[in-house]
Amino acid sequence: MLNQSPRQIIKERRLQDDTWKVVMPVDGQPAFDICLPVGPLLVPLAVWKARKSCLIAREYEHGTPLGIWLAPEDDPAEIASDIDDFTVIAVHFPKFTDGRGYSTARLLRERHGYDGELRAFGDIGRDQIFFLNRVGFDSFVIGEGRSAEDALAGFDDFPETYQAGTDLPIPLFRRRAA
Amino acid sequence: MYRYDDYDHAIVRARVAQFADQTRRYLAGELTDDEFRPLRLQNGLYIQRHGPMLRLAVPYGLLSAAQLRRFADIARRYDRGYGHFTTRHNLQLNWVKLPDVPQILADLAQDELHAIQTSGNCIRNVTTDHFAGVAADEIADPRPWAEILRQWSTFHPEFAYLPRKFKVAVAGAVEDRAAIHVHDLGLQLVKGPTGEIGFKVYAGGGLGRTPLLGQVVREFLPWEHLLTYTEALVRVFNRHGRRDNAFKARIKILVKALGGEEFARQVEAEWSSLQGGPSTLTEAEVERVSAQFGPPAYETLAADDLCHLAHLREDKAFARWVERNVQSHKVPGYAAVTLSLKKPGTAPGDASSEQMEAAAELAERFSFGEIRVAHEQNLILADVPQRELYTVWHRAKAAGLASPTVGLLQDLIACPGGDYCALANARSLPIAAAIQERFADLDYQHDIGEFALNISGCMNSCGHHHLGAIGILGVDKNGEEWYQVTLGGRQGTDARIGEVIGRSFAAVEVPDVVERLIGVYLAARHADERFIDTVDRLGFEPFRAAAYPNTHQSRRVANA
Numbered sequence: 001m002l003n004q005s006p007r008q009i010i011k012e013r014r015l016q017d018d019t020w021k022v023v024m025p026v027d028g029q030p031a032f033d034i035c036l037p038v039g040p041l042l043v044p045l046a047v048w049k050a051r052k053s054c055l056i057a058r059e060y061e062h063g064t065p066l067g068i069w070l071a072p073e074d075d076p077a078e079i080a081s082d083i084d085d086f087t088v089i090a091v092h093f094p095k096f097t098d099g100r101g102y103s104t105a106r107l108l109r110e111r112h113g114y115d116g117e118l119r120a121f122g123d124i125g126r127d128q129i130f131f132l133n134r135v136g137f138d139s140f141v142i143g144e145g146r147s148a149e150d151a152l153a154g155f156d157d158f159p160e161t162y163q164a165g166t167d168l169p170i171p172l173f174r175r176r177a178a
Numbered sequence: 179m180y181r182y183d184d185y186d187h188a189i190v191r192a193r194v195a196q197f198a199d200q201t202r203r204y205l206a207g208e209l210t211d212d213e214f215r216p217l218r219l220q221n222g223l224y225i226q227r228h229g230p231m232l233r234l235a236v237p238y239g240l241l242s243a244a245q246l247r248r249f250a251d252i253a254r255r256y257d258r259g260y261g262h263f264t265t266r267h268n269l270q271l272n273w274v275k276l277p278d279v280p281q282i283l284a285d286l287a288q289d290e291l292h293a294i295q296t297s298g299n300c301i302r303n304v305t306t307d308h309f310a311g312v313a314a315d316e317i318a319d320p321r322p323w324a325e326i327l328r329q330w331s332t333f334h335p336e337f338a339y340l341p342r343k344f345k346v347a348v349a350g351a352v353e354d355r356a357a358i359h360v361h362d363l364g365l366q367l368v369k370g371p372t373g374e375i376g377f378k379v380y381a382g383g384g385l386g387r388t389p390l391l392g393q394v395v396r397e398f399l400p401w402e403h404l405l406t407y408t409e410a411l412v413r414v415f416n417r418h419g420r421r422d423n424a425f426k427a428r429i430k431i432l433v434k435a436l437g438g439e440e441f442a443r444q445v446e447a448e449w450s451s452l453q454g455g456p457s458t459l460t461e462a463e464v465e466r467v468s469a470q471f472g473p474p475a476y477e478t479l480a481a482d483d484l485c486h487l488a489h490l491r492e493d494k495a496f497a498r499w500v501e502r503n504v505q506s507h508k509v510p511g512y513a514a515v516t517l518s519l520k521k522p523g524t525a526p527g528d529a530s531s532e533q534m535e536a537a538a539e540l541a542e543r544f545s546f547g548e549i550r551v552a553h554e555q556n557l558i559l560a561d562v563p564q565r566e567l568y569t570v571w572h573r574a575k576a577a578g579l580a581s582p583t584v585g586l587l588q589d590l591i592a593c594p595g596g597d598y599c600a601l602a603n604a605r606s607l608p609i610a611a612a613i614q615e616r617f618a619d620l621d622y623q624h625d626i627g628e629f630a631l632n633i634s635g636c637m638n639s640c641g642h643h644h645l646g647a648i649g650i651l652g653v654d655k656n657g658e659e660w661y662q663v664t665l666g667g668r669q670g671t672d673a674r675i676g677e678v679i680g681r682s683f684a685a686v687e688v689p690d691v692v693e694r695l696i697g698v699y700l701a702a703r704h705a706d707e708r709f710i711d712t713v714d715r716l717g718f719e720p721f722r723a724a725a726y727p728n729t730h731q732s733r734r735v736a737n738a
Contacts, residue, residue: 097216097299099339103416106336111451127200127209127217134335158192160185162329164456171405171456172185172329173463 009119010129010140010148013155018141020067020088022121023047042067042090042119045074048082056085069121072100076107083114091137093122102135109136109166129154136166179240179548180325180470182290189332190287193294197221198280205277220338222268222296223279226600232271232279233296234286238306238324238348239267239551243538246549248289250534256282260530262594263519265642266305266345267551268296272598294332299340299427301331301412305347307355308552311471312560314508318367318375320350322468323404326459330405337412341419342427344412345384352671357553359383359391359673360645362429363411368398376400381411381441382433385639389675390430393438395445401464403449405457410449414441474546474561479511483564498620499571499582511564515545517557517574518581518589522614525607526592527555536577544570555591556584586623587631588614591642595635595652596659602635604652604659609633609688616689626696628708630668645669647710648692649676661688665695665721666713679722694724 009018023043025034031050036043036058048055048068058064065087068079072094079086089108091101101120108114120132121141129140129151142148164171182190197217204214218224222233234249241249249269253261256278257271264270274282286292295302304327306320307313327346331337337344349356350367358364364380377399383392399407415429433441490497505514517537520526529537537557541549544566545559552558557579562570574580583589590613593599595606610633617623632646636653643649649664660682667676683691698720699712713721 096213097339098421099299099337100417100421102336102339103413106413125213127213131333131335131338157196158189158333160188160192161335162189162332163334165335169456173326173466174456174460176183176185177460177462177466 008148010142010151011117011138013152015148015152018139020090020119022069022090038062038064040065040067040087042069042088044068045070045078048079052082059085069119070101070104072098072104074104076104076112080112083108083112086114086116088117088119088139089114090119090121090141093120093124093128096123096125096128096143102131105132105136106166126151126154130157134161134165134167179242180321180467186290186329187287190290190292190294193221193292193333194280194283194287197283201276201280216298216339219298220295220300221279221283222293223276224297224600226272227598230274230276230279231598232274232282232293233264234261234269234271234291234293235296235303236267236269236551237328238304238310238321239308239553240321241549241551242289243542243547243549245289245291246534246538246541248286248291250531250538252282252285253534254531259532260528261534262525262598263527263529263551263555263557265553265555265591265593265640266303267553268303269551270594272594297343299342299344300338301334301340301344301346303345304328304331305345305356305361305553307349307351308550308558309355309505309514309560310350310550311473312507312509312512312514313351313353313355314506315352316350316508317352317369318350319468319471320348320356320365320367321471322464323350323365323367323377323401324348325467325471326404326463327408330408330457336409337416340412340416341421342424342429344415344429346408354669354671354673355553357642357645357669357673360385360389360642360669361392362415363408364392365404370398370400374400377404379407379411381445382430382438384428384430385642385644386428387425387637388428388430388434389639389644390434391673391675392430393433393441395433395438395442402459403453404459406452406455407445407449409457410452411445414444414448418444473509474548476509476512476561477563479509479563479565481510483511486564486567489568493568495582496568496571498624499580500567502582502584502586502624503580504567507561509561513562513564513567515559515562515567515570515574516552516584517559517579518584519556519579520583520589520614521578521581522588522618523611524578525594526590526610529557533577533579536573537579540570540573554584554589556589582620583623585628585630587617587626587629588623589629590614590631590633591646592633593635593640595633595641599635599640601638602652603637603654604635604661605685606633606635606641606650606652609650609652609661609685612685612689613692616693626700626709628710630710631692632667642669643667644675645673646676647713648695650688653682655682659685661685663688663691663695663725665718666710668710677718679718679725681726691725694727695721698724 067088069090125146347361366378379396380392550558596602634641634643662682664676
């Protein structure tokens with residue numbers, strides 16, 4: 001199953017056109033049974049693991065960049081050794097109240113050293129974007145029925161933060177002291 | 179106490195603006211109920227029986243007189259002139275109106291107050307010992323650490339949507355007065371082999387449907403690693419805590435499922451890559467925060483004030499109040515005073531605006547302008563000169579804050595229950611009132627002695643019934659209110675979960691049952707034995723037999 005890619009996403013704090021498509025298998029659909037259309041794709045972890053060589057060949061032969069998406073329960077350590085292959089890693093938020101993806105993002109950035117595009121998609125909007133931005137996401141696909149334009153305001157919810165984040169790795173107490 | 183600098187002010191003001199906008203969007207129909215719910219909960223706003231309930235934060239239980247006056251003003255202006263202090267130091271208002279809440283938060287912010295993370299599936303208000311800084315048995319003052327944790331947990335970007343709420347308590351004395359064993363994360367300040375400060379770390383404690391005591395996950399955590407280690411621990415919970423069933427989503431279920439050792443191993447593994455990172459605490463920061471909790475300008479006083487001793491001899495009622503409501507202090511000539519919020523006829527923990535103002539004035543005049551909220555739902559003046567105790571007593575009495583029953587039966591702990599709370603299965607307050615009435619005689623109460631009685635209106639256990647020597651839990655049976663009785667619970671260093679004694683009782687039976695249980699104690703006690711000691715010595719059987727005199731229930735349960 002293929003989700004039509006949204007025309008616009010938030011990236012670099014503004015709306016931008018986007019061409020990535022999310023490959024979203026239906027329940028129980030085996031990884032080898034999923035058709036992979038032309039163009040840049042975000043594939044689920046299971047598809048990546050099952051069809052790694054085919055996906056890499058697409059990149060080598062057609063220059064199609066590699067992308068993957070992780071579900072809340074996926075362990076980012078599973079892609080640690082391939083991490084530099086991806087142009088985009090996306091993290092899915094099926095429900096905005098499921099906060100596992102925030103830890104996933106920090107692990108990708110801080111533990112596994114991922115410095116490519118890190119995308120949040122799913123049930124997210126204006127009221128999540130400040131925290132998402134702080135844990136390392138730098139592109140955002142705003143959930144259906146929500147305004148991406150409005151969501152931009154969320155970046156400025158707080159002028160200061162106490163903790164270290166991926167956006168600002170020095171906690172306030174060290175900056176206060178300076 | 180900790181005073182905000184420009185950074186703290188800016189962060190809290192930003193929250194006020196953010197929530198005002200979220201409320202506006204909700205009222206305009208731009209946010210659905212489901213979208214708004216987690217947002218309002220993280221600002222302490224529930225929808226309850228009488229409309230919204232707003233829970234105001236009292237970080238680690240410490241308030242200035244000005245802050246308490248602000249609470250009084252808000253309760254009067256936006257509510258019905260009273261509030262309810264909870265077992266986690268906070269103040270609940272039961273009758274606020276949703277459109278007023280942004281303005282309430284703006285008013286609070288003027289006095290460095292807020293409702294941040296007083297509810298919701300996030301890191302909640304950090305609680306501690308109400309005698310912090312003045313207790314003679316203190317190893318180290320827990321308040322600076324609680325403040326450091328408050329800042330770290332406030333709007334922590336990774337932990338706003340945890341599987342379930344996450345409560346942290348810090349204890350700094352030999353005796354645990356912060357109930358760290360029944361918190362998601364309990365931190366006990368300890369000294370290491372060379373005298374350095376650190377923490378013994380407990381995780382996975384909690385009450386509710388599955389009462390469990392926390393397990394030790396680290397014997398000694400050097401102080402500088404407090405934040406990185408806690409971050410690792412909460413991350414393990416965030417990633418692996420159950421999200422399929424709200425009743426099984428607390429960290430205690432994860433710790434129990436993995437076993438304490440395996441959980442600790444996972445935390446250590448997570449920590450190994452955070453340890454030594456930029457969130458490692460610095461001496462400068464600990465000094466900056468600690469300096470704000472330094473001792474007030476104590477006078478040099480004699481250990482015993484002669485005038486005070488004379489009052490003790492001459493005024494029996496005063497002496498009785500001192501015996502129960504005044505605690506010793508590590509500074510000679512000073513004492514800590516408990517202002518009781520357990521006046522018979524009012525709900526335990528309730529305080530009117532006038533009482534809050536009276537307490538604020540007492541604090542200003544006699545206790546360096548600070549008040550603490552105890553988790554037993556009383557207020558504390560921590561630094562009162564002995565020579566002022568008589569005056570304090572008179573004024574407290576006039577304000578209805580001097581019930582001489584701290585630690586006795588009347589000092590029972592109760593949640594707001596079914597009268598206010600939408601979650602409750604049964605009412606708590608009428609039960610509390612009936613028990614207080616039954617034992618109203620002060621001589622009787624003093625004869626019974628130290629007693630912890632806790633009442634919760636439902637399994638969520640806000641009244642900590644599992645920790646009562648006698649615990650009472652409201653249960654729903656076919657739409658009727660019934661009450662289950664537990665025995666043998668206790669808080670503190672040797673915390674233990676009480677056990678159910680048998681079938682539940684109708685509301686009218688409860689005072690009789692309590693009296694019969696106490697009767698067993700009065701008949702069998704040894705000299706200097708507290709109720710709980712007699713329960714330990716005799717076991718449950720004589721108590722069961724007294725609770726169910728006309729049935730074979732006791733035998734059946736005993737053999738079950």
